Amino acid sequence: MGLFITFEGIDGSGKSTQARLLADALRVVGHNVVLTREPGGSAGADEIRRLVLEGDPNRWSAETELLLFNAARRDHLERLIEPALAAGQTVVCDRFADSTRMYQGLSRGNLRARADALHDLMIGRDPDLTLLIDMDPETGLARARGRGGHEERFEDFGPDLQAQMRAGFLALAQEFPERFRVVDGNRLVAEVAADVLALALAALADD
Numbered sequence: 424m425g426l427f428i429t430f431e432g433i434d435g436s437g438k439s440t441q442a443r444l445l446a447d448a449l450r451v452v453g454h455n456v457v458l459t460r461e462p463g464g465s466a467g468a469d470e471i472r473r474l475v476l477e478g479d480p481n482r483w484s485a486e487t488e489l490l491l492f493n494a495a496r497r498d499h500l501e502r503l504i505e506p507a508l509a510a511g512q513t514v515v516c517d518r519f520a521d522s523t524r525m526y527q528g529l530s531r532g533n534l535r536a537r538a539d540a541l542h543d544l545m546i547g548r549d550p551d552l553t554l555l556i557d558m559d560p561e562t563g564l565a566r567a568r569g570r571g572g573h574e575e576r577f578e579d580f581g582p583d584l585q586a587q588m589r590a591g592f593l594a595l596a597q598e599f600p601e602r603f604r605v606v607d608g609n610r611l612v613a614e615v616a617a618d619v620l621a622l623a624l625a626a627l628a629d630d
């Protein structure tokens with residue numbers, strides 16, 4: 424089985440940048456890497472991505488949204504992640520179930536218990552290593568907004584949600600200390616990338 428590595432953190436923390444750099448660096452040292460992201464990562468999940476990320480912030484109830492993210496994840500897991508891991512590839516994924524625990528679990532009422540129950544029932548797979556890119560919420564929001572685009576349902580919630588999410592992710596890292604590693608994202612891209620690579624190589628060596 425290959426190693427399953429995920430990146431988590433608030434919007435604009437640098438996850439996509441770091442996931443790409445890690446995939447490149449691991450390939451250079453000979454690992455066979457699949458780089459993917461959520462929501463999305465398979466054709467069906469990419470269709471669901473459009474449903475959940477575009478349009479009015481109140482388009483879906485919190486419960487419906489929880490089901491949509493899990494439906495997308497199930498498709499991604501079945502069609503991309505599990506086959507790759509079974510073939511011995513390293514999977515690097517930008518966001519996974521911890522994002523659902525945070526965003527759907529905490530942002531609109533407390534749905535964390537239902538998010539966990541649904542995950543256990545329908546997904547049942549956690550990463551081997553989760554790299555939390557920790558970031559000041561104001562900086563993250565400014566970076567995410569600077570990127571532009573039309574996927575703004577969550578970014579529209581603003582700085583309070585970002586701050587709540589940051590604290591929530593740090594708490595989650597304490598809840599699952601065996602697989603979480605926290606990386607300070609308030610540094611140069613190359614400095615963050617060096618820490619990320621060292622943590623991933625250590626996990627691969629342990630495997």
Ligand code: ADP
Nearest residue numbers: 433434435436437438439440441566610611612
């Ligand atoms: P995320 O995937 O967490 O939303 P991105 O990797 O897309 O974050 O980064 C958001 C923006 O910030 C991008 O424009 C990216 O180039 C920039 N960025 C990423 N990491 C850093 C960093 N360490 N310092 C400054 N800018 C960064």
Ligand code: TYD
Nearest residue numbers: 433434435461462492518522523526567577
């Ligand atoms: P993403 O494309 O990773 O955005 P960013 O690069 O700005 O971090 O994710 C889009 C949004 O989807 C992001 O605001 C977080 C949200 N999201 C959830 O609410 N639940 C989830 O399970 C996932 C995977 C993402």
